[in-house]
Every structure is written in C-alpha cells, then in structure tokens.
Amino acid sequence: MMLGDLGADVIKVERPGSGDDTRGWGPPFAADGQSAYFRSVNRNKRSVALDFAVEADRAVILDLLRDADVVIDNFLPGVLARYGIDGDLLLAQHSQLIWCTISGFGSGSPRPGYDFVVQAESGWMAITGEPDGDPMKVGVALADVIAGKDAAIGILAALAARRGATTPLAPAQRRVEVSLAGSATAALVNVAQNALVSGEEPRRWGNAHPNLVPYQLFHAADRPLVVAVGTDAQWRALTSALGLDALGGDPDLATNAGRVTARDRVVPALAAVLRTQSAATWCARLDVAGVPCGLVRGVREALADVTGSAHTGVPPLLGGTIRQAPPSLDADGVSVREKRWDCFS
Numbered sequence: 446m447m448l449g450d451l452g453a454d455v456i457k458v459e460r461p462g463s464g465d466d467t468r469g470w471g472p473p474f475a476a477d478g479q480s481a482y483f484r485s486v487n488r489n490k491r492s493v494a495l496d497f498a499v500e501a502d503r504a505v506i507l508d509l510l511r512d513a514d515v516v517i518d519n520f521l522p523g524v525l526a527r528y529g530i531d532g533d534l535l536l537a538q539h540s541q542l543i544w545c546t547i548s549g550f551g552s553g554s555p556r557p558g559y560d561f562v563v564q565a566e567s568g569w570m571a572i573t574g575e576p577d578g579d580p581m582k583v584g585v586a587l588a589d590v591i592a593g594k595d596a597a598i599g600i601l602a603a604l605a606a607r608r609g610a611t612t613p614l615a616p617a618q619r620r621v622e623v624s625l626a627g628s629a630t631a632a633l634v635n636v637a638q639n640a641l642v643s644g645e646e647p648r649r650w651g652n653a654h655p656n657l658v659p660y661q662l663f664h665a666a667d668r669p670l671v672v673a674v675g676t677d678a679q680w681r682a683l684t685s686a687l688g689l690d691a692l693g694g695d696p697d698l699a700t701n702a703g704r705v706t707a708r709d710r711v712v713p714a715l716a717a718v719l720r721t722q723s724a725a726t727w728c729a730r731l732d733v734a735g736v737p738c739g740l741v742r743g744v745r746e747a748l749a750d751v752t753g754s755a756h757t758g759v760p761p762l763l764g765g766t767i768r769q770a771p772p773s774l775d776a777d778g779v780s781v782r783e784k785r786w787d788c789f790s
Contacts (some may be wrong), residue, residue, distance in 0.1 A: 447597045449489030450765030456781055460504065461494040464774040482769045486755045491777035493496035497528035504783050510535055510542065515600055519547045521555055543603045545596050545621040559626045560586040567629035572636055575651040592628040599623060659705040662741065663716055665724035669741040677701065679736050686734040687718045
C-alpha cells in the first residue's frame with residue numbers, strides 16, 4: 446500500500462472464493478462487507494483472483510511477471526516453486542525484476558508468521574506492560590507494520606540500485622528478504638543495547654522509561670497526561686513550571702543519571718503536584734516552558750487531527766496520494782487477465 450501511495454501500480458493476487466484472509470477479520474465490517482482491517486492496508490491496489498493450481502491462472506501470473514518491476518510474496522518456503530513460480534528462476538530470466546519475500550521467521554523457516562507470535566518471541570512482550578502484570582503486546586500489529594516499512598525501504602533501495610547500474614544487477618542483488626522476527630528484533634534498538642551493554646535482562650517499566658526520568662504517565666485532576674523530559678534543561682524548566690524549586694536546585698538531580706538513581710524520590714514529588722490541576726492546564730503551562738508533554742487521547746480524538754476516511758483510512762505520508770479505494774475481490778480480474786488497464790490517475 447505504501448508503494449501504491451507513492452505512485453506504484455499494484456496488482457494484488459488473491460485466492461479465488463475467499464481472497465485475502467483479512468477480508469474476514471471483523472467486525473467491524475462496512476456496508477459492502479469489507480472488513481475495516483482489510484480496508485486499512487489495501488487502498489491503491491487492483492485485485493485479481495488466481496488459483497496457482499490452475500494452469501491458465503499460473504500463465505497469467507507468469508505473463509504479468511515479464512513486465513513487472515517488483516514482486517512481493519509472503520508464502521512459506523517452497524510453496525510457490527511447487528506451482529512453477531520459482532523466484533530464483535524468474536529473477537534469472539527477467540533482468541529487470543526485483544523480488545521481495547516477507548516471512549515470519551526467515552526464508553528458511555517453515556513457521557507461519559503472525560504479529561502476536563513475533564511480538565512474544567522478539568522480546569517485545571517481555572518489556573511491555575506493568576512491572577507486576579503479565580507480558581503485554583503492543584496495541585497495534587506493530588511487527589507487521591515495521592516489517593512492511595522495512596520491505597518498502599528494501600524495495601526502493603533495490604529500484605535505486607537498478608536505476609543507477611550500468612549493467613543489469615545480478616539476481617542476488619534484486620532479491621529483498623524481510624522477516625517479521627528480524628524487523629521486530631532490530632526495532633528493540635535502545636532496549637537491545639541496554640541488554641548488550643549491561644548483560645542484564647531488561648524488564649517491564651509500564652509507562653516509565655528505563656533510561657530517562659521523568660519520562661512517563663502521570664494523573665492530573667481529570668485525566669492522564671505524559672511528561673517526557675529528555676534533557677537537563679527541560680528538567681529545570683519542568684521544576685520551575687511546577688513550582689518545585691527545591692527539586693530543580695538539588696545537585697543530585699541535576700543530571701539524568703542522578704534522576705534515574707533517585708526515581709523513587711522524583712516521581713512521587715511530581716505526581717503529587719500534577720494531580721492538583723487539570724491535564725489541559727498543565728499541558729498549556731509546560732508547552733510554554735518548552736517541556737515535552739501530551740494528553741493521553743483516545744483513537745477518535747487523535748483521528749480528529751487528520752482527514753481519515755472510512756473507505757481509505759488514514760492519509761498517506763511522504764506526499765503520497767489516494768487514487769483508488771480498497772478493491773472488492775477480483776474487481777480487476779478481466780482487465781488484469783487481458784493486461785489492459787490505465788494507471789490510476
């Protein structure tokens with residue numbers, strides 16, 4: 446979808462009859478029967494239903510590949526080759542083709558990839574949730590999202606390399622492989638580095654931060670807010686705005702390292718003051734002081750900031766455009782099979 450937002454002409458090949466599994470991931474369903482989940486990631490695509498076991502349908506796929514710039518697949522190892530759609534052979538046959546495989550656990554693993562399982566095995570759940578509660582998944586399928594973004598980056602890099610090459614790229618240079626597990630593990634970033642440097646197992650901090658204080662959720666008089674102090678100057682501004690001059694002038698708390706050590710003293714002092722007034726009052730004051738903060742908003746509150754659509758979802762980034770609503774199953778079957786269509790305007 447991201448490539449489609451940026452102008453690519455995308456053909457989605459689906460299973461006849463049922464189509465993409467996410468078509469049935471609901472409720473909620475729109476009036477036309479499309480699930481909200483399917484709509485969230487399928488704009489700017491054409492749909493064709495093709496059965497790999499049917500020779501005529503395989504021929505359609507192989508014919509499309511002759512002119513394609515990019516193929517993206519998410520099949521388990523060996524499945525496509527079993528039907529005569531072998532990525533390695535096709536890369537060798539078509540010098541322009543770039544092939545991206547997105548798997549759960551790497552191209553050699555037979556395990557199907559689901560975001561929830563990957564969040565569990567990548568360490569994400571072990572560090573998410575309240576310290577004394579159960580391990581918790583992130584509220585959105587973020588491992589899926591990050592892997593998709595990694596795939597888009599890898600594809601764009603391969604396209605750039607192909608365009609700049611004076612001779613055709615070798616098949617291996619046109620092969621992009623992304624796994625949910627690899628993307629999720631890489632996305633541990635600072636938490637992974639904490640473990641590598643300390644040799645200790647990172648733990649759950651709830652809405653606090655392992656490396657920064659104060660950087661967490663607080664309760665105002667009416668609703669929660671977050672305060673995110675990332676510099677010592679912001680700390681001084683925070684204590685001044687809250688009238689906590691004694692804390693601000695304490696040399697033991699002048700640096701972040703000192704505040705992390707004294708977390709159990711700093712956080713209760715801030716919490717006692719912040720609960721005395723409304724969250725909006727505090728945010729207004731802290732905004733003036735240059736202290737990063739924010740209300741904890743609901744999803745519908747957050748969506749009020751954008752022109753989201755029940756048909757096409759949240760607007761695209763990076764100057765992308767919405768040219769086509771998510772398609773019904775096989776909506777473009779005839780035109781794709783006959784290879785006659787105009788690019789979306």
